[in-house]
Amino acid sequence: MTDFRKYPPFEEWHDWTELDAKAWPDKVEKNYTLVPTTCFNCEAGCGLIAYFDKDTDEIVKFEGNPEHPASRGRNCAKGPATLNQVYDTERIMYPLKRVGERGSGEWERISWDQALDEIGGRIRKAISEERNNEIMYHVGRPGEEGYTERVLKAWGVDGHNSHTNICSSNARIGYQSWMGHDRPSSDFANAKVIFLISAHLEAGHYFNPHAQRIMEAKAAGAKVICVDPRLSNTGAKADFWLPTWPGTEPFLLLAIARLLIESETWNESFVKRWTNWDTYLEQTRPDLPVEWESVRGAMLDEYAEYTPEAAEQKTGIDADTIREIAELIGEHPTKFASHNWRAAGAGNMGGWQVARCLFFLNVLTGSVATKGGTAGNGMNKFKPAAPIGAPGIASWNELEWPKEFPLSYHEMSILLPHFLNEGRGKLDTYFSRVYNPIWTNPDGFTWMEALKDESKVECHVALTPTWSETSWFADYVLPMGVGAERHDIVSYETHAAKWISFRQSVFRRYAEIKGGTDGKSADLGPDARSYDYNPGEVWEENEFWIDLSWRIDPDGSMGIRKWFESEENPGKPVGVDEYYAKTFAENVPGLAEAAEAAGQKPLEFMRDRSAFEVPADPYEPYERDVDPAAVEDCIKDDSGVFRKPGTPGTWSGELDDVDDLKLAPLGDGSPAIEIDGEIKEGFPTPSKKLELFSTTLAEWGWPEYATPKWIPSHVHWEDMDMEGNERILLPTFRIPTLIHTRSANSKWLNEISHRHPLWLHPEDAEKLEIEENGLVRITTRIGHFVIQSWRTEGIRPGVVAASHHMGRWRLEEDKARSWGTGKASITNEGTTWKLKREHGNEPYESADDDTQRIWWKDTGVHQNATFCVQPDPISGMQCWHQRVRVTPAEAGDEYGDVVVDTAKSREAYLDWMAKTRPPTNGLRRPFWYARPLKPAAAAYRLPTED
Numbered sequence: 001m002t003d004f005r006k007y008p009p010f011e012e013w014h015d016w017t018e019l020d021a022k023a024w025p026d027k028v029e030k031n032y033t034l035v036p037t038t039c040f041n042c043e044a045g046c047g048l049i050a051y052f053d054k055d056t057d058e059i060v061k062f063e064g065n066p067e068h069p070a071s072r073g074r075n076c077a078k079g080p081a082t083l084n085q086v087y088d089t090e091r092i093m094y095p096l097k098r099v100g101e102r103g104s105g106e107w108e109r110i111s112w113d114q115a116l117d118e119i120g121g122r123i124r125k126a127i128s129e130e131r132n133n134e135i136m137y138h139v140g141r142p143g144e145e146g147y148t149e150r151v152l153k154a155w156g157v158d159g160h161n162s163h164t165n166i167c168s169s170n171a172r173i174g175y176q177s178w179m180g181h182d183r184p185s186s187d188f189a190n191a192k193v194i195f196l197i198s199a200h201l202e203a204g205h206y207f208n209p210h211a212q213r214i215m216e217a218k219a220a221g222a223k224v225i226c227v228d229p230r231l232s233n234t235g236a237k238a239d240f241w242l243p244t245w246p247g248t249e250p251f252l253l254l255a256i257a258r259l260l261i262e263s264e265t266w267n268e269s270f271v272k273r274w275t276n277w278d279t280y281l282e283q284t285r286p287d288l289p290v291e292w293e294s295v296r297g298a299m300l301d302e303y304a305e306y307t308p309e310a311a312e313q314k315t316g317i318d319a320d321t322i323r324e325i326a327e328l329i330g331e332h333p334t335k336f337a338s339h340n341w342r343a344a345g346a347g348n349m350g351g352w353q354v355a356r357c358l359f360f361l362n363v364l365t366g367s368v369a370t371k372g373g374t375a376g377n378g379m380n381k382f383k384p385a386a387p388i389g390a391p392g393i394a395s396w397n398e399l400e401w402p403k404e405f406p407l408s409y410h411e412m413s414i415l416l417p418h419f420l421n422e423g424r425g426k427l428d429t430y431f432s433r434v435y436n437p438i439w440t441n442p443d444g445f446t447w448m449e450a451l452k453d454e455s456k457v458e459c460h461v462a463l464t465p466t467w468s469e470t471s472w473f474a475d476y477v478l479p480m481g482v483g484a485e486r487h488d489i490v491s492y493e494t495h496a497a498k499w500i501s502f503r504q505s506v507f508r509r510y511a512e513i514k515g516g517t518d519g520k521s522a523d524l525g526p527d528a529r530s531y532d533y534n535p536g537e538v539w540e541e542n543e544f545w546i547d548l549s550w551r552i553d554p555d556g557s558m559g560i561r562k563w564f565e566s567e568e569n570p571g572k573p574v575g576v577d578e579y580y581a582k583t584f585a586e587n588v589p590g591l592a593e594a595a596e597a598a599g600q601k602p603l604e605f606m607r608d609r610s611a612f613e614v615p616a617d618p619y620e621p622y623e624r625d626v627d628p629a630a631v632e633d634c635i636k637d638d639s640g641v642f643r644k645p646g647t648p649g650t651w652s653g654e655l656d657d658v659d660d661l662k663l664a665p666l667g668d669g670s671p672a673i674e675i676d677g678e679i680k681e682g683f684p685t686p687s688k689k690l691e692l693f694s695t696t697l698a699e700w701g702w703p704e705y706a707t708p709k710w711i712p713s714h715v716h717w718e719d720m721d722m723e724g725n726e727r728i729l730l731p732t733f734r735i736p737t738l739i740h741t742r743s744a745n746s747k748w749l750n751e752i753s754h755r756h757p758l759w760l761h762p763e764d765a766e767k768l769e770i771e772e773n774g775l776v777r778i779t780t781r782i783g784h785f786v787i788q789s790w791r792t793e794g795i796r797p798g799v800v801a802a803s804h805h806m807g808r809w810r811l812e813e814d815k816a817r818s819w820g821t822g823k824a825s826i827t828n829e830g831t832t833w834k835l836k837r838e839h840g841n842e843p844y845e846s847a848d849d850d851t852q853r854i855w856w857k858d859t860g861v862h863q864n865a866t867f868c869v870q871p872d873p874i875s876g877m878q879c880w881h882q883r884v885r886v887t888p889a890e891a892g893d894e895y896g897d898v899v900v901d902t903a904k905s906r907e908a909y910l911d912w913m914a915k916t917r918p919p920t921n922g923l924r925r926p927f928w929y930a931r932p933l934k935p936a937a938a939a940y941r942l943p944t945e946d
């Protein structure tokens with residue numbers, strides 16, 4: 001009898017029998033082949049197993065993969081819902097090409113051959129005419145480790161654009177300015193105090209792997225502190241829920257920091273050994289001797305204003321609670337695990353200081369990459385080297401990396417349509433991949449204007465598994481696989497370990513195992529493509545890029561094709577089997593040995609298990625000894641840092657000498673630091689230490705923020721008319737069971753989550769005269785939207801909130817339909833755009849009977865369209881929180897109305913651009929900062945004005 005408490009034993013995955021749940025109470029046995037892959041429904045990369053019914057060759061369910069080191073067999077609701085996405089009747093099955101006007105919704109089915117020829121021809125022409133940087137690849141969820149960067153390098157295109165600055169730029173610069181690594185990797189499982197500035201238990205970054213470890217620690221006695229103006233499920237489960245005023249979180253954190261220093265419960269020996277306190281003193285207190293004994297006093301002076309009472313006034317959290325929390329943290333040195341990713345970090349101008357001040361507590365407690373502390377992503381994430389790769393590019397794309405934002409993390413993607421409007425450039429071929437900027441980004445109508453304009457975007461190719469608001473304005477819509485239909489290597493810093501996970505087309509692997517002779521279950525051999533196995537002609541990017549590169553350079557004369565040729569079969573395109581076989585065999589430590597022990601080749605080992613834990617010691621890597629031979633050719637500076645000649649650390653400062661510098665992917669190329677007579681690995685920062693004083697921020701125009709500080713937000717409550725009808729809108733929170741665009745194609749997820757209320761405190765509802773469940777007009781700087789209110793005490797008065805996971809729409813009744821989009825119409829006069837919701841969800845006939853059982857109506861409100869771009873002047877992050885007026889709906893207002901004036905969008909854009917400080921040193925960006933597609937050093941020089 002099936003034991004439902006256990007996973008099927010790995011040895012039986014190819015031939016597994018269990019009782020059919022649907023046949024209950026009859027005991028009917030079903031025979032399956034289990035094929036593992038990796039979830040693609042958020043960034044966590046959890047393991048999934050597809051259960052193929054051997055009689056029908058269909059997948060009947062997805063379950064968790066117990067072999068996966070991060071998810072350990074568990075998933076959130078979005079993982080198993082992959083089944084819905086695979087079999088969704090409205091998904092895009094074949095390559096389509098626009099006929100009629102762009103955005104008119106008229107398409108014709110074309111072959112992959114035609115798509116490759118036409119798109120390849122355009123790109124060949126652009127490259128031949130040296131317009132390489134008119135080709136842009138704009139990615140939302142990458143879900144892979146650098147594969148496409150390899151492709152762009154081979155084309156010689158500085159065209160990588162991402163979604164980072166609507167997601168995590170602020171948090172990244174907060175962490176990076178301390179330790180060189182731009183993401184936290186928290187060891188929640190072993191922590192004693194867990195400090196979350198997010199809703200981690202239901203929707204945080206790496207949600208499922210994190211949530212399970214947080215709960216384990218909590219069960220073992222750890223205390224959880226959750227900072228969030230909204231009572232999320234995480235706040236409800238926490239020991240302390242701290243509903244701060246939005247944007248004041250750094251003030252709270254600095255008050256705690258000050259208490260730790262004052263009470264001497266800080267980890268003094270760690271701070272002394274591993275921070276650049278000497279630079280801190282030199283730069284901030286020239287009146288004091290540069291000796292350790294000066295540091296405590298200097299820090300107490302610097303943070304004198306951050307008393308618990310002042311923090312209570314500023315943040316809204318009472319002083320005694322702040323003291324209690326500081327005491328708790330001080331009791332657990334080295335065991336303080338913290339995390340901030342989106343939430344306050346993503347909402348506020350200066351939000352990068354949320355992460356910087358939070359990690360300050362890790363530094364003060366010595367909880368940096370300790371057991372139970374927080375490490376840097378690069379310490380735990382494992383990115384295998386690509387087996388084949390072109391050299392770096394030497395150009396700089398100013399549409400992505402404008403000179404106004406030298407410290408941006410990363411590309412300034414939210415500003416792209418404004419840059420196109422200003423004539424800073426045009427796009428010959430724009431690939432959007434799993435990205436829906438018209439709906440997801442702020443200022444969606446400015447995006448729509450740009451994407452409709454064929455002089456700005458000459459050709460738009462949407463690589464997408466599903467229809468979206470943006471793909472509607474494409475010229476080619478090319479169907480790409482969901483997590484069960486594609487190949488990627490995935491690795492994330494989910495906990496104190498290194499791992500990789502292999503995403504594969506389970507249909508292709510099933511055919512390989514079954515070895516059938518007909519239909520899609522037949523193994524078609526090494527020349528087959530994933531679309532030969534997947535539903536319809538759904539493909540995957542990796543093979544698409546290989547074949548497209550061959551069409552760009554059919555005879556190899558451009559030097560592109562050679563990077564995509566098979567070594568095993570010269571003269572033929574490399575296949576995914578060959579590519580990944582080489583990666584797994586050569587570039588993943590321990591994998592070849594583990595495979596050999598199992599009697600398999602590394603690729604087969606990964607196709608069978610899909611995940612592998614890379615042997616590593618995760619703790620305190622900065623304390624690792626470095627072999628003196630490794631620094632023999634280095635110059636040791638006064639602070640003990642070994643600097644390699646020819647790297648930025650030994651640069652003369654002369655712009656003429658820039659071209660010869662050799663850049664490192666992370667840090668400035670310095671391999672080690674001598675501390676107390678020992679040569680240690682240190683951190684990838686210019687000082688090789690944790691930077692209490694960031695020389696980079698100081699030298700690049702922001703000396704006032706070189707140390708952890710509070711920067712008043714653009715929505716700071718004291719600057720607002722709270723007595724009137726101004727309020728702070730929080731639009732940043734996720735709904736645990738939805739994904740941005742792709743969840744609309746999952747019936748289960750939409751049946752679970754389909755309400756989009758505005759969270760509103762009863763006190764505010766009374767003051768603002770909003771009725772129970774009444775319609776509300778929310779007015780932003782550039783327009784307004786109409787939404788329904790929900791009275792709840794689970795939000796700080798003065799703050800209102802609506803998730804960004806709803807408000808999907810389509811323009812045609814019978815096209816681009818899904819389980820989560822309403823039917824809308826769009827009109828415009830001049831620069832004023834109106835989106836009108838005609839109806840929400842309704843039952844309809846399809847090949848899936850469940851579409852006739854749709855009982856929910858709400859599809860939400862597209863609020864993001866009414867937000868102007870608000871780039872943080874340092875990190876470039878869209879500062880999502882909004883200063884809004886909250887009033888009862890007016891006569892004629894209807895639920896879902898969205899009105900925007902894009903002329904006002906442009907005014908707002910110019911105002912925010914005026915906050916930036918372009919570089920004055922002749923360079924575009926610090927050499928040591930990470931950058932996708934980091935180019936050769938010569939590209940860092942700003943062109944000189946003639």
Ligand code: SF4
Binds near residue numbers: 076
């Ligand atoms: S947490 Fe993310 S990766 Fe894991 S199962 Fe859920 S959606 Fe998939």
